[in-house]
Amino acid sequence: MPKEKRGAQAPDEYRGREQAYIKHELLKAYLQKLFMIIGMSASRLGIREICYVDGFAGPWSSTSENLADTSIGISLSILSQCKADLSKVKQDLRFRALFVEKDKKVFSKLNDFLEKWNSQELEANAFQGDFVSLLGQIQEWCGTRAFVFFFLDPKGWKDVRVDMLSPLLRRRQSEFLINFMYENVNRTASMVDWNEKIAALLGEPVDMSGLDGSSREKLLVDTYRKNLKRELAASESRPARSAHVRVLDRKRERPKYHLVYLTSHPRGIVEFMQISENLQQIQKLVRAATKQVARVTRSGQNELFDGSDLVDLESGNVGNEVVQAYWLNYLAGGDKRIGEEQFADILEQTGWFPGDFQRALVRLIEVGAVRNLDAKGKRPKQPLHWKDGERLSLMERSQ
Ligand SMILES: C[S@@+](CC[C@H](N)C(=O)[O-])C[C@H]1O[C@@H](n2cnc3c(N)ncnc32)[C@H](O)[C@@H]1O
Structure with a gap:
């Protein structure tokens, strides 16, 4: 039975730009998770400082006083919250944020906001100017020892070319979330005159x-990811990794942009894909509600009892049988231990969600095709605890 729910509207301040809500929900959920994970292992990793850099900051289309509907407001409140939570467990780290904005008027709003915000707890700075021309100063601001998360959310695509980002990508202890403006790139990529510029991007x-x-879509996004990864600081034991989440146009059935994530840490990929999976459901609910509001406005008739706003939460996911076949093939060579790294490899390679793999395993274990050699007792929903590095084995009759 597919899981179904009614649509749910995005908060009022996102009306008409629902895709920004999805982007911000991802940023919020991932930053919170990331800073807490890094913070909790800071001593082991030798990290004393966590930084956030917003390369195309805005504020952009905001309707809220405290900029709660912008990446500025969201990142500052997550940074403060994480700093406070980490202090409670005696992890006293320095937190800093940097916002870069080119437009003078927009920058002045940003600056006014930061002046009110600046506190002893959290340093927040702003640079006015072109992100690419300021790369040297941005790197200086970051220093060499801090862990830095870069959020790059330009209006278009010309400022996030692989070669332009390369100096930043080579910085160690860094992660990136880049908005790849797929709709614009795809349109431009069909024009012969733009071939060189698209190749540069x-x-x-x-x-x-x-x-x-x-x-x-696959070719454009995968080529961009592959070449960003090529430039990313990485090592043999910690290779460059990337994942992405597809954000749809608010009304039409086509992608608006892809949020491309880069890291050299396997845990990052698993957490990012988990958050993307939750987000995909939110995206479906918000889109259904947005479409319903548009229908009601057009027809003037309420649809409270119309079933057309029911959303199948698993539609669009890869089919359970396809993932089962993947597992059977994966295990065909013998028992496999699946820990953080292996699970990250699988997710990165397929682009499927953690839940897709768990659901397929539930079925395979149910029919006796696969066994988790390390599981004690029944696990009806999460048969694989990848954090513990458990072994999966193909049962004889399916070999
Ligand atoms: C899409 S908006 C940012 C939205 C913001 N990240 C958010 O989620 O709330 C892009 C911003 O980047 C600024 N911008 C455009 N080109 C830039 C450049 N080359 N360097 C720095 N900022 C730039 C624009 O003025 C605009 O405010």
């Missing part, structure tokens, strides 16, 4: 002739 030329919509 992606890090190499692409040939899209004869490809259908979803193959074009």
Whole structure:
């Protein structure tokens, strides 16, 4: 039975820009998780300082006094909350934030806001100017020892070319969340005159002739990710990794942008994909509500009892049988221990969600095709505890 729910509207301040709500929910959930994980292992990692850099800060289309509906307000409140929570467990880290904004008028709003905000608890600075021209100063501000999360959310795509970002990508102890403006890139990529510029953005030329919509999307996003990863500071034991989440147009069935995430830490990929999975459900509910409001406005008739706003929360996910086949093939060579790294590899390689893998395993264990050699007792929902590095085994009759 598919899980179904009614649509749920985005908060009022996001009306008309629901996709920004999805972006902000991801930022909020991931930053919180990341800073707490880094903070809790700070002594072991030798980290004394955590920084957040917003390369295209705004404030942009905000309707709230405290900028709670912008990446500025969201990041500052998450940083303060994490600092306070970490202090309670005697992890006293320094937290800093940097916001870069090119437009003078917008910058002055940003600056006014930060002046009110600045506190002993959390240092927040702002640079006015072009993000790319300021890269040297941004790196200086970061220093070499802090852990830094970079959020790059430009209006277009020309300022996040792989070669331009390369000096930042090479910085160790860094993670990135980049808004890849897929809708604009896809439109421009069809124009011959723009081939060179698109190749510069992606890090190499692409040939899209004869490809259908979803193959074009995959080629553009995967090429961009592959070349960003090539530049990312990494090592043999900690290779560059990337994941992404697809954000749809608020009304139409097509992607608006992809949020591309880069890290060299396997845990980052698993957490990011978990958050993306939850977000996908929120996205479905918000889109259903947005469409319903549009229908009601058009027709003038209330739809309270209309079933068309019921959302199948699992639609669009990869099919359970496809993931089962993946597991059977994965385990065909013998028993496998699946810990953080292996699970991150699997998620990165397929782009499927953690829940997709757990649901397929539930079924395979139920029919006796696979066994978790380390599980004691029944686990109806999460048969694999990847944090514990458990072993999965193919049962004889399915080998
Ligand atoms: C999409 S908005 C940012 C939205 C914000 N990140 C949020 O989520 O609330 C992009 C911002 O980047 C600024 N901008 C555009 N080009 C820039 C550049 N080259 N360097 C720095 N800022 C730039 C724009 O003025 C705008 O305020």
